[in-house]
Amino acid sequence: xxxxxxxxxxxxxxxxxxxxxxxxxxxxxxxxxxxxxxxxxxxxxxxxxxxxxxxxxxxxxxxxxxxxxxxxxxxxxxxxxxxxxxxxxxxxxxxxxxxxxxxxxxxxxxxxxxxxxxxxxxxxxxxxxxxxxxxxxxxxxxxxxxxxxxxxxxxxxxxxxxxxxxxxxxxxxxxxxxxxxxxxxxxxxxxxxxxxxxxxxxxxxxxxxxxxxxxxxxxxxxxxxxxxxxxxxxxxxxxxxxxxxxxxxxxxxxxxxxxxxxxxxxxxxxxxxxxxxxxxxxxxxxxxxxxxxxxxxxxxxxxxxxxxxxxxxxxxxxxxxxxxxxxxxxxxxxxxxxxxxxxxxxxxxxxxxxxxxxxxxxxxxxxxxxxxxxxxxxxxxxxxxxxxxxxxxxxxxxxxxx
Numbered sequence: 310x311x312x313x314x315x316x317x318x319x320x321x322x323x324x325x326x327x328x329x330x331x332x333x334x335x336x337x338x339x340x341x342x343x344x345x346x347x348x349x350x351x352x353x354x355x356x357x358x359x360x361x362x363x364x365x366x367x368x369x370x371x372x373x374x375x376x377x378x379x380x381x382x383x384x385x386x387x388x389x390x391x392x393x394x395x396x397x398x399x400x401x402x403x404x405x406x407x408x409x410x411x412x413x414x415x416x417x418x419x420x421x422x423x424x425x426x427x428x429x430x431x432x433x434x435x436x437x438x439x440x441x442x443x444x445x446x447x448x449x450x451x452x453x454x455x456x457x458x459x460x461x462x463x464x465x466x467x468x469x470x471x472x473x474x475x476x477x478x479x480x481x482x483x484x485x486x487x488x489x490x491x492x493x494x495x496x497x498x499x500x501x502x503x504x505x506x507x508x509x510x511x512x513x514x515x516x517x518x519x520x521x522x523x524x525x526x527x528x529x530x531x532x533x534x535x536x537x538x539x540x541x542x543x544x545x546x547x548x549x550x551x552x553x554x555x556x557x558x559x560x561x562x563x564x565x566x567x568x569x570x571x572x573x574x575x576x577x578x579x580x581x582x583x584x585x586x587x588x589x590x591x592x593x594x595x596x597x598x599x600x601x602x603x604x605x606x607x608x609x610x611x612x613x614x615x616x617x618x619x620x621x622x623x624x625x626x627x628x629x630x631x632x633x634x635x636x637x638x639x640x641x642x643x644x645x646x647x648x649x650x651x652x653x654x655x656x657x658x659x660x661x662x663x664x665x666x667x668x669x670x671x672x673x674x675x676x677x678x679x680x681x682x683x684x685x686x687x688x689x690x691x692x693x694x695x696x697x698x699x700x701x702x703x704x705x706x707x708x709x710x711x
Contacts, residue, residue: 313337313353317346319426326430340437340603345444345596368434369406375463377407382456391452392418410434423447438583438600445591455590462586469575469666476677480684487688494695496531499524502699520698560607567679571672577641578665579604584645585658594654595622610636627654641665 315337316326334351341348369377377398384394395415399408410431417427425444428435439459446455499520527534548554562568583604587597598618605611613636620630628646631637637645641661648657 313351315341315351316349317341318349319346340432342599345441369404369410371463372467373404373407374410374434375460375467377411378456378463379460382453382460385456386453391424424452436603438587438603441592441596441600442587442590449591451591458586458590462582465582465666469669472670472673473575476673479677480680483684483688487691490692491695492527494699495520495524495527499699500528520695555606557608560609567676571669571676573638574665574669574672576605576607576610577637578662578669580637581641581645581658581665582662585655585662588658589655594627598627 313334314326337351338348341351380398381394384397385391389397392415395411395418399412399415413431414424414427417430418424423444424447425440428443429437429440432440442455442459443452446452503521503525549558562572580601583601584597587600588594592600595618598614598621601614601618602611605614613634617627617630617634617636621627626649628649631642631645631649634642636642644657644661644664645654648654651657
């Protein structure tokens with residue numbers, strides 16, 4: 310994905326410089342506006358000049374950043390100044406990349422930057438949503454509470470990601486094992502019987518003839534086949550590296566039977582959870598709605614987020630704008646409407662997000678209960694058909710010999 314370098318003017322009149330990875334210059338401008346800055350200049354940057362991590366080389370792993378933020382929240386909450394806490398973590402951290410990250414933040418703060426301004430120089434490490442929360446926390450004097458909220462949100466997302474990964478890992482393992490077994494048969498087992506099969510000529514059944522043809526072609530064109538697979542993988546990587554293409558794929562995937570429910574619950578939980586997290590920590594509702602654009606990938610829902618944001622920014626009540634939108638399921642929209650009308654939107658969004666995360670967990674369990682056996686059956690049929698084809702050909706040879 311392209312890298313862009315930018316200069317922007319903060320509300321305090323200071324010029325900030327940063328680098329961000331984004332699909333287009335328009336996306337860079339949108340993210341700068343997210344942060345409440347006035348864009349001055351954006352230009353394409355050579356990847357690696359500042360690095361995707363904002364100037365200190367390889368970005369730290371996401372889980373290491375979560376641990377870093379948890380430790381920072383504890384130190385700040387115990388009474389240390391932010392600069393002292395960052396220096397402590399820079400001096401006493403097992404990860405070199407995290408130490409450099411912490412040291413870089415401390416240097417920025419020592420030079421006069423606010424914590425949020427220091428963080429926004431590293432957009433690929435700390436998402437703009439969290440930067441906005443930190444800015445609100447600095448303004449309200451509740452930075453330690455905001456950091457704890459960020460840590461809780463990142464931890465919840467990581468656990469959910471682990472659950473989704475574990476849900477798809479077993480089927481992928483089965484399919485991968487089946488492909489390896491199939492290649493082993495075609496490249497090493499079938500060629501051992503090829504002379505005998507050739508002698509049978511037209512007496513081979515259709516299955517055995519197909520297996521023999523596939524084995525012969527694969528053996529003769531193995532390099533071509535592997536090269537084609539590599540090109541396909543590279544092409545898919547290039548296609549899915551673009552956010553809009555990932556969004557289209559998610560849109561198609563969300564229409565599949567059995568998958569649409571968990572996909573909808575995941576999207577709803579992320580939208581509501583992010584909105585509640587921002588509003589609860591002092592981010593204005595119009596700004597929070599604008600930031601939801603980074604949460605969704607499907608073009609349809611991006612347009613819905615923009616529509617609701619524009620209406621709220623123009624003075625319409627959030628509940629009214631949401632009621633005319635397809636952004637959320639009816640139940641979720643009713644829950645948020647109650648929160649907006651009662652003035653308790655943060656608490657309602659928190660409970661609603663927990664509700665949909667629970668539904669997502671149930672949906673994943675049901676989906677895995679169906680995918681696991683279906684994958685086993687499919688793999689068994691493919692391998693079984695291969696073995697039956699070979700065995701039937703061998704039986705034909707035995708009958709001819711008798």
